[in-house]
Amino acid sequence: EAGVTQFPSHSVIEKGQTVTLRCDPISGHDNLYWYRRVMGKEIKFLLHFVKESKQDESGMPNNRFLAERTGGTYSTLKVQPAELEDSGVYFCASSLRSGQETQYFGPGTRLLVL
C-alpha cells in the first residue's frame, strides 16, 4: 500500500511568488494534517482536515496560507505571496481516524524562498 506522497519534493521560488504544495494521503484516510519545520525550529502543526472539512486550523501562520481538500482526497497548501520566512520543510500526514491514532508522514516538500 502506498504511503503519504507529496509533490514537489523541492521548490525554489522568489519572494512574492506563489507556490502550491500537494499531498496525497494514504487511501482511505479521512484525516489529513499539514506541519512545517522552519530552519532551526521544531516541526509545527498547521492544520487538520477531516475529509474535506477543516477541523483545526489554529497553526496556520497568516492569511497568505490557504489549504484546501476538495472532495476529501488530496490536499493542497498554497502560499501567496511567499516570504523569506516561509522557507522550510512542509510535511503532510494522514491517519485513519481522529484522536490517539498513528499519523503517517510524507517525505515533505522542501521550500526555499529567495
Add this chain to the structure above:
Amino acid sequence: GQQLNQSPQSMFIQEGEDVSMNCTSSSIFNTWLWYKQDPGEGPVLLIALYKAGELTSNGRLTAQFGITRKDSFLNISASIPSDVGIYFCAGTRPPLDDKIIFGKGTRLHILP
C-alpha cells in the same frame, strides 16, 4: 512558545553503545511519541505511549511515559549504523489529541 525541551541536540556515540535521550515539558501530555527521521524522508513513528508510567519496547528501543506526564525518555541499546538520524520526541496535550507537538530533535551520529 516551545513546549517540549528535547536534549541533547546532538550525540556522537560509538557503534555498539547504548544511548539515551529525553524530553521534558512544563505541561501535561496525554500521549508521548518518539519519531525518527532519515535524510529526505518524513518522521516515522517508533514508539507511542498512552499512559503515565507506561514502559514500551520495540526491538532495541525502549521508551517510557513519565509518571508526572511531563516527561519521556527513549533508550536505544547496542547501536548500529542504521540508527543514525534525527530522533524527535512529540506528544499531544489535552484536549487536542490530533495536534502533535514536537521537540527540536536529537541528531544521532554513530562512529565506527
